Amino acid sequence: METLVMVIGLMAVTVACVALGERWKLPYPILMLLASAGIACIPWLPTLEIDHELILPLFLPPLLFATAQRTDWSVFVTRWPTLLVLAVCLTAVTAGAVAGATLLLVPGIAVPLALMLGAMVAPPDPVAVEAVAGPAKMPRRLLSMLQTEGLFNDAVAIVLFSAALSALTGTGTLGLGIAADFVIGAVIAVAIGFLLGFLYRVTGRVLTSTAARTAMSVVVPFAAYILAEELRASGVIAVVVTALETKRRARAEDSEARISRATFWDVATLLVTGIAFGLLGMQLREVVVEEGWGVLDYLPVAALICVLVIGIRVVAMLVIRPVARLDAGEVLGWRDSVVLTWCGMRGLATLALALAVPSSSVTGADASYRNLVVVVACTVLLVTLVPPGLGLGRLLKLLGRQDDGSIAEAEVQELSLRARAAAMEAIRERFEESEELSDRELAALKGRFSGLNRELDTATRAMAALTPEGQQPDPELRRKVEEKVERRAKGRELMATAQTVGLDAARGEVLQARSERGVDPEAADQVLRQLDLMMLASPPRVRGGR
Numbered sequence: 001m002e003t004l005v006m007v008i009g010l011m012a013v014t015v016a017c018v019a020l021g022e023r024w025k026l027p028y029p030i031l032m033l034l035a036s037a038g039i040a041c042i043p044w045l046p047t048l049e050i051d052h053e054l055i056l057p058l059f060l061p062p063l064l065f066a067t068a069q070r071t072d073w074s075v076f077v078t079r080w081p082t083l084l085v086l087a088v089c090l091t092a093v094t095a096g097a098v099a100g101a102t103l104l105l106v107p108g109i110a111v112p113l114a115l116m117l118g119a120m121v122a123p124p125d126p127v128a129v130e131a132v133a134g135p136a137k138m139p140r141r142l143l144s145m146l147q148t149e150g151l152f153n154d155a156v157a158i159v160l161f162s163a164a165l166s167a168l169t170g171t172g173t174l175g176l177g178i179a180a181d182f183v184i185g186a187v188i189a190v191a192i193g194f195l196l197g198f199l200y201r202v203t204g205r206v207l208t209s210t211a212a213r214t215a216m217s218v219v220v221p222f223a224a225y226i227l228a229e230e231l232r233a234s235g236v237i238a239v240v241v242t243a244l245e246t247k248r249r250a251r252a253e254d255s256e257a258r259i260s261r262a263t264f265w266d267v268a269t270l271l272v273t274g275i276a277f278g279l280l281g282m283q284l285r286e287v288v289v290e291e292g293w294g295v296l297d298y299l300p301v302a303a304l305i306c307v308l309v310i311g312i313r314v315v316a317m318l319v320i321r322p323v324a325r326l327d328a329g330e331v332l333g334w335r336d337s338v339v340l341t342w343c344g345m346r347g348l349a350t351l352a353l354a355l356a357v358p359s360s361s362v363t364g365a366d367a368s369y370r371n372l373v374v375v376v377a378c379t380v381l382l383v384t385l386v387p388p389g390l391g392l393g394r395l396l397k398l399l400g401r402q403d404d405g406s407i408a409e410a411e412v413q414e415l416s417l418r419a420r421a422a423a424m425e426a427i428r429e430r431f432e433e434s435e436e437l438s439d440r441e442l443a444a445l446k447g448r449f450s451g452l453n454r455e456l457d458t459a460t461r462a463m464a465a466l467t468p469e470g471q472q473p474d475p476e477l478r479r480k481v482e483e484k485v486e487r488r489a490k491g492r493e494l495m496a497t498a499q500t501v502g503l504d505a506a507r508g509e510v511l512q513a514r515s516e517r518g519v520d521p522e523a524a525d526q527v528l529r530q531l532d533l534m535m536l537a538s539p540p541r542v543r544g545g546r
Helices: 002-024 028-040 052-068 073-105 111-121 126-136 140-169 177-206 210-230 235-248 255-320 334-342 348-355 366-399 406-430 439-449 459-464 475-514 521-536 540-544
Strands: none
Touching: 002 028, 002 255, 028 126, 028 255, 028 366, 052 126, 052 140, 052 210, 052 235, 052 255, 052 348, 073 111, 073 140, 073 255, 111 140, 111 255, 111 348, 111 366, 126 140, 126 366, 140 177, 140 235, 140 334, 140 348, 140 521, 177 210, 177 235, 210 235, 210 255, 255 334, 255 348, 255 366, 255 521, 334 366, 348 366, 406 475, 406 521, 475 521
């Protein structure tokens, strides 16, 4: 019961942090980190323990899946050289440099434990950056680059962490074979992602229940991660590829399932992140209780590691700036380079890896070093998240890089026009050889797809008003009324058919545009959501028929 109470309590703290963040215009991950530090100071709280082997499978798959679904393959195709340097090379270099510095600063620490620390603090986190960037009004193109970088750098960090953990526990060795294992594991993981993406599409066509489809989207990321890990492949890459494939294979008619999934994953992201931060606070409390004032001895090492981590990112961004590219071949300017350097925030991956360090497998002299590793990782997380997160808005304003929303609005408007044109073209083709729809009715449809949402006239009420109450209607008048009502009813059916045809075409056009180079997936998702809501607001015969 204590475990359940703690989990519910952490969820409640998460909700409170989100509410305060919206009110104070602060990123909720920062408030959650500070709240977890406060939780660590409460002595009477029970300890919430989770097997270290379950930490990564529990926390990484859902958050990576939710984040990856906000991007598209076209983004990776456009930026792959830059992302390869940031996600793979920079992560590996940072991990190696931190491991080397730890060996120099802490004599006697085991090499695998030092490498585990390097892997913990190496990868910036896409979830933290996204939450921080929203209130700060970061340009979408920069946020998209940070998101895509964060999706794959976790894979490199986890491979290094797992190899070091195997060496520490005596089940493996460290060597150059790590690179070969990573490449082989990545290939297997990609294959798993494509396979599960295909199965997701097939299953989605069989299932008719929206709840079942939403549940399937919950099962898939965990299945991808566990299957990949069992085959000694990269679970992170498998989850990301699965997410990209499920999004790429989306169908226009799945409006209700799309909205249901999006709502669920918004909630899941908040709660899972909150529980992870709460667990970190409890982990810190255990270290403090065990070490006492000796924890202060770790702070000089932690400070030097923080300087090293930040310095490596600064140098890396200076080196890649001349060759880095954004959308449509746009060169990375120095202001954008400063923003990307500033946003090297650590988050969930660092949290999960710090929590995944097994206390039972680290014995003897390495036990105190294990506490040092956890303290240093948490210090890096604090230093790279809190000050940059609080100062990002001021930095963007100083550099003149705050997004006023005009670019996103223009992209949404352009996609909306494409959707509207596709809808009207489909309607014209459907009624090409028929005069069943008048110009007025076509104009009404055009207005609906422009967002006006006009309601059709209620002919029956209007006609009924022609007959005074308590009198029998004139037969001729009644015949005319019935004819007019019948025409109106037929017009309604035709409008319903036209609306279905138009909405299907519009959604199909947006889904196609989402995969095109230069199109912001977030803008496409925004337009698609509006079209989905229009479909759900339509009469049942529109949603259910063709």
